[in-house]
Amino acid sequence: MIKGIYLMLFFSLGSLIFSDENPTYHSINPSNDELVKSINRGKEIYTDFCVQCHLASGKGTETFPPLAGSDWLVNKRKESIHAVKYGQSGPIKVNGKSYNGRMSPMGLSEEEVADVMNYIMNSWGNKQSKMVTVSEVKAVKK
Incomplete structure (x- = not known):
């Protein structure tokens, strides 16, 4: 009986870990130890500050742009850092779609901004x- 419960728990957790819906499984394979530590710290920051709007999958919503596979994130690195550091308002175009929402400044330290950027830029297929x-x-700067 107990063995059966453990097996059910194991398979249930396994399906969560490897499910596409699970926000904790990402193909992150950086080779730099410093980057790995930054990504791990950034994941916690993302969960605390970003997941409400950009979702655990990084896919965003109709109002908030995706971070997963985002051309804006890659092509506008400085602007992306600026958005996380100071907030974002005004129109932007991400993956061919226009967004005109507002992202309030989160009050993150410069290290926290770097960490969450490293997490975002190395998650959900971003490399x-x-x-x-x-x-x-x-x-x-502002």
């Missing part, structure tokens, strides 16, 4: 070879 650093975040 960046260049790590976002605190000095890069500091260089982005």
